[in-house]
Amino acid sequence: TVVCIGGKVGMDSDNSNPPPVGGTRNLANVFYLAPAPTKIVNFKTTLIVPKPPTQKSTLFIWPGLQHRGGADPGRIGNGVLQPVLTWGPSCSSKTPASASSYAGWWIAPMYVNISTSAAGPSGCASGNSMEPKIGDRLSIEFSESGAKWVQTVTNLSNMQKVDLTSDLKGQDQNWAIWDIEIPASSRPAEDTIFEKSVLTFSAPVTSCQPTNASAPEYYSAPVLSTDGLHCCYDKIILKQMRN
Numbered sequence: 001t002v003v004c005i006g007g008k009v010g011m012d013s014d015n016s017n018p019p020p021v022g023g024t025r026n027l028a029n030v031f032y033l034a035p036a037p038t039k040i041v042n043f044k045t046t047l048i049v050p051k052p053p054t055q056k057s058t059l060f061i062w063p064g065l066q067h068r069g070g071a072d073p074g075r076i077g078n079g080v081l082q083p084v085l086t087w088g089p090s091c092s093s094k095t096p097a098s099a100s101s102y103a104g105w106w107i108a109p110m111y112v113n114i115s116t117s118a119a120g121p122s123g124c125a126s127g128n129s130m131e132p133k134i135g136d137r138l139s140i141e142f143s144e145s146g147a148k149w150v151q152t153v154t155n156l157s158n159m160q161k162v163d164l165t166s167d168l169k170g171q172d173q174n175w176a177i178w179d180i181e182i183p184a185s186s187r188p189a190e191d192t193i194f195e196k197s198v199l200t201f202s203a204p205v206t207s208c209q210p211t212n213a214s215a216p217e218y219y220s221a222p223v224l225s226t227d228g229l230h231c232c233y234d235k236i237i238l239k240q241m242r243n
Contacts, residue, residue, distance in 0.1 A: 004223040004231075007224050007232070010224065019212055025181050026180075030219055030236050032199065033212075036070035038205060040142075040174055040176060040202075041201065042142065043063070045178070045236075046194065055184075058186060059086070059087040059186035062084040062179055063178050073171070074171060078114070086105065091112070104131055106131045107130055109152070110124065110164065111124075118168065133157070145165075151163060180192055196233075216242060
């Protein structure tokens, strides 16, 4: 977050009230939408692996990038880049054997698109998976590389790394997401913490305030870099306790 030193400090979640985004699968979320045609060209964050749920049903925790305006020359459609920390099985072709027995968390960089064939015939493309331990810090980066996007997950406890490159044919990504998704009955056992999140843009923006957030979530005061090209969030906490 050094790129934001000396920048404009915004309001934390205690002093702002962005509207929530509904959806039966979204338990907790914080969103930032860059106004098109400005796009996000890089997104970095660190996810701390929480305690596992007690129920044996799938739970997803992920940061993500999605297209919500701007260029889509290849007509890629509605897809999301998302390294998913998963409890239980998922659509990933690289799901570890331990997932079916709910033996622990696992994570893989993924691209899911059910509106076109961009993610393959199943709509679910995945890189290799890794199985982090509770408390591990997972450094996550999304990086635009020409018409492609590269997702990289690095476990800072042992430097194990997994990645996925997706050819999105120049589609703009301008929606940043921090999310807990509940496809089944599992719920978080403790708060989910994202640290040192940094968004980098193709052109200057004027605000780093989240555009949407569910009510209990916490985010520290965002900082807009002096050149307007970066938004920095020291901490985003998706709460385990709900209203």
